Amino acid sequence: MRYAIAALLLGGLLTGCAKGSQSSAAASASAAAANNPASASDGGAVYVANCSSCHQTNGQGVPGAFPPLAGNPTVSGNPIAVIAIVKNGLDGRVVVNGQTYSGIMPRWRGVLSDEQIASVITYIRSSWKNNASGVSVTQVQAVK
Ligand code: HEC
Secondary structure, eight states: OHHHHHHHHHHHHGGGSOTTHHHHHHHHHHHHHHHSBOOHHHHHHHHHHHTHHHHOTTSOOBTTTBOOSTTOHHHHSOHHHHHHHHHHOEESOEEETTEEEOOEEOOOBTTBOHHHHHHHHHHHHHSTTOOOOOOBHHHHHHOO
16 A cells, blocks of 8 residues: 555655656556565564464464464574465474464465555564565565
8 A cells, every 4th residue: 555655655746757758657656666575664563463362462472372473583584485385374393482372373465455464574574583575475475
């Protein structure tokens, strides 16, 4: 939504230019937005609404039940693996910092939009001293 508004504003700013270039400028602005890492601040709201009940607002999870996302090497590791977990859910055994979890993580595909998934993953990778790269909508779309 924000990106669409940004693209519209940009289109408006360019009204003075040759008419034909307007729509292509807007189109390339939204394509650039999709390729850039999503906003962590948008992701914070998605996190509080959808993830914090299990993983807690401080990202520490609940020992033995819900794994921590703070200080979790998987969360800060390969972004494609994190996207796959969030999109498709996880039902297996994970070991985080020596503690085993064998719960069920719901799938978020179809519940959250690709934009929301990108921003929430950017958020969890850059919060609570985690310091990993953000993910883009394009990356989320590419994971089936
Ligand atoms: C109903 C509780 C619940 C909710 C809500 C939930 N999760 Fe999870 N999550 C889990 C459980 C349980 C696991 C571990 C699954 C397992 O043991 O196989 C997990 C695992 C994960 C992992 C993988 C951790 C690892 O070390 O492999 C990530 C990443 C993750 N969740 C992110 C999220 C995000 C982002 C949200 C919100 C969009 C979310 N979770 C919402 C319960 C939840």
